[in-house]
Amino acid sequence: MSGAVAINQAWGLMNLFAGPAGPAACPADQAGAPAAxxxxxxxxxxxxxxxxxxxxxxxxxxxxxxLAMAGHDTMLLDADxxxxxxxxxxGLTPTRHLGHLLDGSATLEELVMEAPHGLKVIPAGSGAxxxxxxxxxxxxxxxxxxxxxARPPEFLLVDTAAGLSDNVSMFAAAADEVMLxxxxxxxxxxxxxxxxKVLSRDFGVRRFRMVANMVRNAxxxxxxxxxxxxVCDRFLDVVLDFAGLVPHDERLRQAIRRQGAVVxxxxxxxxxxxxKQLAGAADTWGEPARAGRGRIAFFGGRAAPVAGW
Numbered sequence: 001m002s003g004a005v006a007i008n009q010a011w012g013l014m015n016l017f018a019g020p021a022g023p024a025a026c027p028a029d030q031a032g033a034p035a036a037x038x039x040x041x042x043x044x045x046x047x048x049x050x051x052x053x054x055x056x057x058x059x060x061x062x063x064x065x066x067l068a069m070a071g072h073d074t075m076l077l078d079a080d081x082x083x084x085x086x087x088x089x090x091g092l093t094p095t096r097h098l099g100h101l102l103d104g105s106a107t108l109e110e111l112v113m114e115a116p117h118g119l120k121v122i123p124a125g126s127g128a129x130x131x132x133x134x135x136x137x138x139x140x141x142x143x144x145x146x147x148x149x150a151r152p153p154e155f156l157l158v159d160t161a162a163g164l165s166d167n168v169s170m171f172a173a174a175a176d177e178v179m180l181x182x183x184x185x186x187x188x189x190x191x192x193x194x195x196x197k198v199l200s201r202d203f204g205v206r207r208f209r210m211v212a213n214m215v216r217n218a219x220x221x222x223x224x225x226x227x228x229x230x231v232c233d234r235f236l237d238v239v240l241d242f243a244g245l246v247p248h249d250e251r252l253r254q255a256i257r258r259q260g261a262v263v264x265x266x267x268x269x270x271x272x273x274x275x276k277q278l279a280g281a282a283d284t285w286g287e288p289a290r291a292g293r294g295r296i297a298f299f300g301g302r303a304a305p306v307a308g309w
Contacts, residue, residue, distance in 0.1 A: 044156040044298040045282065046175035049182065050191025052162035055213040056181045058256065059246065060159040061089050062272075065261035066279035067155050068119040075112070075120040075153040079142075079171045080161040082132025084124035090115045091259035094123040099131050101145060102138055108145045116264050120153065139170045146298050155282070156298055164198055173203035174297045177285065179243060183214045184224055193231060200238045203295060209243035209285075211278065221245035244278040246271055 047060040057080070064076040078086035087094050092113050100106035113121045125131045146156070158175055160168045172178050178199060180192045192210070199205040210228060212221035225242045232240045246252075249271035255262035263272040 040154065041287075042152045042154055042156060042299055043177065043282075043285070044158060044175040045177045045179055046158040046160055046172040047179050047181060048160045048168060048172050048195055049180055049188070050162065050164065050195045051185070051188045054181050054183045054185075054188050055246070056162070057085055057089060057159050058252070059179075059181050059211055059213060059275075060157050061086060062252075062261050062263050062275040063278055063282070064119050064155070064157045065115070065117060066263045066272075066275045067157075067282070068115075068117040069263060070276075070279055070283070072155055072279075072283070073118075073120075073151075073153045074155045074157065075122065076115075076157045076159065077122045078124040079158050079167070081124050081134055081167055082126070082129065083161065084126045086121060086159055087113070087123045088126075089256065089259060090119075090121065090261065092121060092123070097123045097125040097131075098142055099125050102134075102141060108148060109150070116261070134167065136166055136170060139167055140296050143170070143174045143296050143298055143300075147301060152299055158298075164194060168195075169198060169203065170296075172199055173205060173295055174300075176298075177207075177209060178205055179209045179211060180240075181211050181213050182224055182228065183212070184220065189224070189228055192228060193236075196232060196236055196238055196240070200236055206237065207239045207241065209241045211243050212245040214248055215245050216248060218245060244274065244281055246274045246278075 047056055047063070049056040060076060064074050067074040076086060078084045080086075081098070084097070092115065094111075094113055096106045096111055098111065101108055101111060108122065111122050113123060115121050146152070156175075158171050160171050162168075172195070178195075180195060182188050182192045196205075196208055199208075210225055212224045215221045215224065222242065225240070229240045232238050247270050249262070249269055251266040251269035252262045252271040255265045258265060262269055263275050266272055267276075
């Protein structure tokens with residue numbers, strides 16, 4: 001079923017939203033460190049949302065920066081092919097992008113850009129029609145390229161595109177965790193539901209984590225989670241955990257205009273503190289259950305065939 005159909009079906013559930021609240025382990029570290037000092041398995045987190053404009057990239061950038069500032073080796077992949085903007089939000093000027101990886105003119109290691117506090121960024125191209133029209137085999141090639149990294153990170157954040165294209169589905173399903181960014185808008189709720197429906201039905205994803213973005217307070221954030229979780233409990237065989245919230249904050253808007261992360265520019269602001277709490281929570285998540293997906297995965301070693309994506 002197409003993403004458009006899934007979204008239309010999800011829209012039909014809006015009356016329910018309005019009702020009352022009723023690792024795959026990374027390859028072994030190549031650096032030759034003794035076993036006692038081995039890094040923990042890396043965790044790949046796909047940041048998704050369905051609807052555009054919910055602040056997905058802002059969450060991915062600031063969560064990645066907060067993890068890096070906490071001392072974690074963190075990598076941020078811009079997987080919004082053709083409309084990439086992670087580099088813009090961080091004031092970076094890439095000279096190469098994922099298109100160069102796919103045409104063989106650069107390795108993944110050669111694409112890595114260094115952002116403040118050691119955050120590593122892998123840029124995608126913006127305004128590149130070819131990248132916007134990649135096939136599943138090329139998306140799979142990007143995912144498999146991470147197996148070649150000599151030193152996998154502790155965290156890999158994947159900023160997915162808006163919508164429900166194969167691009168979004170493949171990158172989200174290849175991650176250990178799917179983090180849904182939701183705001184208090186009907187379209188945001190229905191699109192997040194559609195993302196969960198497709199990923200659970202077609203890719204076997206059974207757990208999602210929700211971040212309530214641009215909310216006034218914790219009560220509003222919890223209410224959003226309850227609305228979405230109530231529908232999931234009724235119609236989907238998934239678990240939707242509440243991961244955290246990001247409040248309305250003028251400092252966050254100012255950071256975007258200044259092309260920086262709010263956790264770096266205004267670390268004492270309300271939104272920066274929220275991102276730090278989210279990073280701390282992500283650091284405590286238990287090992288993800290990947291059994292039964294049978295699909296390619298970030299740092300998955302020998303991967304399953306692409307057929308069926």
